[in-house]
Amino acid sequence: MRGTGRTTLEEVAAHAGVSTMTASRALSQPRLVSDATRAKVELAVAELGYVPNRAARALASAQSRVIVALVPSLSNVVFTAVLDGIQDALAAGDYQLLIGNTRYSDAEEEKLLRTYLQSNPDGILLSSLSHSPEVARMLAASRVPAVSMMDLADEADVDRMSVGFSQLDAGGALTRHLLGRGYRRIAFIGAQLDERTLRRADGYRQAMRAAGLADPRLEIMTPEPSTIALGAELMRQALETLPDCDAVFCCNDDLAHGAIYYCQRHAVRVPQDVAIAGFNDLPASAWMVPSLTTVDTPRYRIGYEAATLLLDVVGGRVPRATRVDLGFTLRERESA
Amino acid sequence: MRGTGRTTLEEVAAHAGVSTMTASRALSQPRLVSDATRAKVELAVAELGYVPNRAARALASAQSRVIVALVPSLSNVVFTAVLDGIQDALAAGDYQLLIGNTRYSDAEEEKLLRTYLQSNPDGILLSSLSHSPEVARMLAASRVPAVSMMDLADEADVDRMSVGFSQLDAGGALTRHLLGRGYRRIAFIGAQLDERTLRRADGYRQAMRAAGLADPRLEIMTPEPSTIALGAELMRQALETLPDCDAVFCCNDDLAHGAIYYCQRHAVRVPQDVAIAGFNDLPASAWMVPSLTTVDTPRYRIGYEAATLLLDVVGGRVPRATRVDLGFTLRERESA
DNA sequence: CTGAAAGCGCTAACAA
DNA sequence: TTGTTAGCGCTTTCAG
Numbered sequence: 001m002r003g004t005g006r007t008t009l010e011e012v013a014a015h016a017g018v019s020t021m022t023a024s025r026a027l028s029q030p031r032l033v034s035d036a037t038r039a040k041v042e043l044a045v046a047e048l049g050y051v052p053n054r055a056a057r058a059l060a061s062a063q064s065r066v067i068v069a070l071v072p073s074l075s076n077v078v079f080t081a082v083l084d085g086i087q088d089a090l091a092a093g094d095y096q097l098l099i100g101n102t103r104y105s106d107a108e109e110e111k112l113l114r115t116y117l118q119s120n121p122d123g124i125l126l127s128s129l130s131h132s133p134e135v136a137r138m139l140a141a142s143r144v145p146a147v148s149m150m151d152l153a154d155e156a157d158v159d160r161m162s163v164g165f166s167q168l169d170a171g172g173a174l175t176r177h178l179l180g181r182g183y184r185r186i187a188f189i190g191a192q193l194d195e196r197t198l199r200r201a202d203g204y205r206q207a208m209r210a211a212g213l214a215d216p217r218l219e220i221m222t223p224e225p226s227t228i229a230l231g232a233e234l235m236r237q238a239l240e241t242l243p244d245c246d247a248v249f250c251c252n253d254d255l256a257h258g259a260i261y262y263c264q265r266h267a268v269r270v271p272q273d274v275a276i277a278g279f280n281d282l283p284a285s286a287w288m289v290p291s292l293t294t295v296d297t298p299r300y301r302i303g304y305e306a307a308t309l310l311l312d313v314v315g316g317r318v319p320r321a322t323r324v325d326l327g328f329t330l331r332e333r334e335s336a
Numbered sequence: 337m338r339g340t341g342r343t344t345l346e347e348v349a350a351h352a353g354v355s356t357m358t359a360s361r362a363l364s365q366p367r368l369v370s371d372a373t374r375a376k377v378e379l380a381v382a383e384l385g386y387v388p389n390r391a392a393r394a395l396a397s398a399q400s401r402v403i404v405a406l407v408p409s410l411s412n413v414v415f416t417a418v419l420d421g422i423q424d425a426l427a428a429g430d431y432q433l434l435i436g437n438t439r440y441s442d443a444e445e446e447k448l449l450r451t452y453l454q455s456n457p458d459g460i461l462l463s464s465l466s467h468s469p470e471v472a473r474m475l476a477a478s479r480v481p482a483v484s485m486m487d488l489a490d491e492a493d494v495d496r497m498s499v500g501f502s503q504l505d506a507g508g509a510l511t512r513h514l515l516g517r518g519y520r521r522i523a524f525i526g527a528q529l530d531e532r533t534l535r536r537a538d539g540y541r542q543a544m545r546a547a548g549l550a551d552p553r554l555e556i557m558t559p560e561p562s563t564i565a566l567g568a569e570l571m572r573q574a575l576e577t578l579p580d581c582d583a584v585f586c587c588n589d590d591l592a593h594g595a596i597y598y599c600q601r602h603a604v605r606v607p608q609d610v611a612i613a614g615f616n617d618l619p620a621s622a623w624m625v626p627s628l629t630t631v632d633t634p635r636y637r638i639g640y641e642a643a644t645l646l647l648d649v650v651g652g653r654v655p656r657a658t659r660v661d662l663g664f665t666l667r668e669r670e671s672a
Numbered sequence: 673c674t675g676a677a678a679g680c681g682c683t684a685a686c687a688a
Numbered sequence: 689t690t691g692t693t694a695g696c697g698c699t700t701t702c703a704g
Contacts, residue, residue: 002398002683002684002685002694002695002696003398003695003696003697004398004456004696004697006456006697008696008697008698009697009698010697010698018674018675019674019675019676020675020676020697020698020699021674021675021676021698021699021700022673022674022675024698024699025673025674025699028699032673032674033673033674034673034674037673037674049477051450051453051454051478052454052697052698053395053454053456053696053697053698054391054454054455054456055390055391055392055394055395055400055455055456055696055697055698056391056395056680056696056697056698056699057697057698057699058391058680058698059389059391059392059395059679059680059681059682059696059697059698059699060679060680060697060698060699060700061680061698061699061700062338062339062340062680062699062700064391074410074416074419074420075413075416075417075420077411080410080411080416081411083410083437084410084411084437087437094451096434096451096452096455097435098432098434099433099435101419101420101423114387115430115432116432117387118387118388118389118390119390119391119432120340120342120389120390120391141385142387227619228619228620228623229619229623232623257620257623258623261620261623261624261625264625265625283563283564283565284564284593284597284620287564287565287568287593287594287597288597288624289597289600289601338678338679338680338699338700338701339679339680339681340680340681342681344680344681344682345681345682345683346681346682354690354691355690355691355692356681356682356683356691357682357683357690357691357692358689358690358691360682360683361683361689361690364683368689368690369689369690370689370690373689373690388681388682389680389681389682391680391681391682392680392681392682392683392696393681393682393683394682394696395680395681395682395683395695395696395697395698396681396682396683396684396695396696397682397683397684397696398683398684398696673704674703674704675702675703675704676701676702676703676704677700677701677702677703678699678700678701678702679698679699679700679701680697680698680699680700681696682695682696683694683695683696684693684694684695684696685692685693685694685695686691686692686693686694687690687691687692687693688689688690688691688692
């Protein structure tokens with residue numbers, strides 16, 4: 001006695017008085033089957049409550065119809081928006097999405113990829129450009145098409161597919177905005193120190209250097225995860241150690257929110273005493289008091305376009321582009 | 337020419353000079369194999385870069401090692417925390433988690449369940465107690481063990497497994513806290529109107545009635561999704577239509593944040609002019625100014641314990657309890 | 673448009 | 689401890 005005990009396609013076929021193969025066709029390639037036959041099969045399916053067995057289909061067809069998405073966090077709205085976009089793009093085809101949460105850890109990413117490759121995915125969506133050597137090896141060995149999300153690959157790197165925007169440019173643009181408002185001693189508060197944060201910091205640094213205002217002491221960096229609490233703490237440090245600091249560029253909105261709350265509690269006026277800017281434009285940023293100057297990032301579209309590009313490649317279609325720059329938008333508000 | 341072209345277990349076995357079955361055992365039940373044989377197989381696996389084919393395993397063993405989790409939203413930190421808990425509980429065994437985002441829609445839930453049942457899951461985690469008739473039918477027909485998360489099933493409902501806390505009691509407790517602080521005209525602001533919100537509203541209503549202060553005009557309800565913007569808008573409505581209102585119970589923290597920001601912008605003092613309370617204790621709630629009085633809910637543990645319970649049942653073990661009340665904690669802060 | 677045969681890659685069941 | 693055989697439920701392939 002093996003098997004799951006569920007109704008099989010063979011039983012459906014018998015019930016409908018056709019061969020298994022015809023029943024199979026009626027369900028997956030209905031055009032190849034006559035109307036009458038299809039109706040018989042559909043009736044049998046309904047009467048028997050047939051549920052196709054995906055494992056059997058995957059094994060026989062050598063096609064899993066599985067897409068893997070690896071994101072560094074689920075508690076960050078940025079990545080859940082990316083996932084929303086992916087799911088919408090996948091909704092049409094009957095693809096199954098396997099979501100892996102790497103928790104910003106190379107070891108976790110490796111473990112997840114190893115597991116998910118067992119499902120023989122048709123494609124993979126990644127949240128960063130660089131990976132541990134072992135992950136890079138597994139990706140290459142698997143020969144599964146992969147698209148990197150969030151940042152853009154080097155233009156020279158033609159084999160690489162990527163959808164996102166230039167974190168470097170965005171960091172530069174926000175810094176130049178602050179410089180344009182007349183701020184001179186602009187601190188950079190960075191946490192987590194993932195790839196994207198470091199690129200934003202690069203953008204900040206370049207802009208400060210171009211203005212002749214670069215100063216390494218202005219950079220307050222920590223590998224701790226970004227939280228509101230940490231934002232408050234780093235703001236305290238900034239005010240304490242940099243008395244002449246007139247603006248703070250927080251590497252993301254979570255930190256910026258914490259920084260603003262800290263200032264509110266300690267009667268530091270924003271932006272009169274110190275300006276504060278963030279990154280990502282989270283939902284609260286437009287509503288808080290003062291409203292937060294930040295960079296709006298197209299995360300939903302990143303997910304949507306990345307999945308669309310991947311499906312094109314998987315389906316053997318020629319994509320319009322393999323490097324898709326979706327840009328970013330500066331949101332100039334009250335805080336800076 | 338069929339198949340994926342990948343290395344198969346048969347090739348590994350040949351390379352190691354053993355039978356396919358022995359190679360299979362060496363990988364999945366290493367204790368049944370001698371040390372020498374196991375070493376040979378492991379070497380072959382490494383040399384050939386063998387990746388097991390999960391579909392084949394699922395088909396042959398009639399066991400998918402897949403757990404499905406259905407949540408109403410990914411952009412809500414509450415449910416991503418639940419998912420974190422689930423993933424941690426699942427980390428030990430080699431289970432694969434299929435995450436379905438129903439977007440608060442019965443139709444979506446139905447579609448997702450129909451798709452995911454094709455993977456013959458070993459267990460299902462649900463985010464609500466009640467479901468559409470079709471979903472209920474599919475769940476029953478599939479005979480897959482299911483655990484409901486967030487709210488608790490009726491104690492009489494012995495067959496039902498559930499992990500969470502009483503939304504009714506929590507709504508009542510928060511309302512009684514407000515009454516204890518002397519507030520009398522307490523409005524209830526509700527959005528989304530999902531099952532959990534409605535139960536909290538019930539708790540509010542019962543507490544108000546017990547105090548002889550019930551008044552249907554105090555309830556401002558809308559099926560729109562909860563957002564900060566909506567919280568601000570509903571707060572405006574409350575202040576406008578209920579001039580004597582002295583406190584507002586927001587059905588979740590998102591709305592409460594919007595309400596507080598609205599008051600800040602319009603020089604309404606919280607809690608002096610009007611008190612505001614929320615539900616869920618989101619990260620920002622403890623840090624904003626004024627800090628938000630709310631109910632802390634054990635969502636991470638709900639996910640963890642629900643998955644643990646499900647694995648017990650799936651594994652044929654007898655669980656300690658099939659109805660797990662994890663309680664809630666009132667956070668008394670500045671806003672109410 | 674329909675069907676028969678074979679096999680995807682693995683493990684259950686039994687035998688040695 | 690190891691091997692043999694059969695088969696999981698479906699689709700590919702080829703023949704009608």
